[in-house]
Amino acid sequence: MKFCGKCGNLMTPRKNDGKSVWYCNTCELEEKTTKEEIKISQKVMNRDKGIVVVKENKEALPITDKECPQCGNQKSYWWTMQTRSSDEPETRFYKCVKCSYTWREYS
Numbered sequence: 001m002k003f004c005g006k007c008g009n010l011m012t013p014r015k016n017d018g019k020s021v022w023y024c025n026t027c028e029l030e031e032k033t034t035k036e037e038i039k040i041s042q043k044v045m046n047r048d049k050g051i052v053v054v055k056e057n058k059e060a061l062p063i064t065d066k067e068c069p070q071c072g073n074q075k076s077y078w079w080t081m082q083t084r085s086s087d088e089p090e091t092r093f094y095k096c097v098k099c100s101y102t103w104r105e106y107s
């Protein structure tokens with residue numbers, strides 16, 4: 001799965017002229033992707049229906065003691081993403097170390 005670089009919302013994989021792209025339903029931004037990414041994303045979506053899951057890049061993310069709302073685990077990865085314009089506060093994302101549940105928090 002992928003978050004929109006423009007508005008921070010979840011992007012969905014779709015086909016455009018036979019090419020696989022990420023498409024943002026909110027701001028209609030389109031981003032190129034590879035077939036491999038699409039495959040991974042669909043697999044994750046089927047497994048965790050309705051739950052936002054980010055691509056596995058654990059070693060790049062810092063860990064904080066934020067509590068997971070799903071399983072109560074006290075360790076979560078976190079990262080931030082700027083939404084819309086730069087004068088708006090950035091959105092903070094968390095991902096549970098244990099169950100991989102991912103959620104966002106507005107600062």
Ligand SMILES: [Zn+2]
Pocket residue numbers: 004005006007008009024025026027028029
């Ligand atoms: Zn967007």
Ligand SMILES: [Zn+2]
Pocket residue numbers: 068069070071072073096097098099100101
């Ligand atoms: Zn959890």
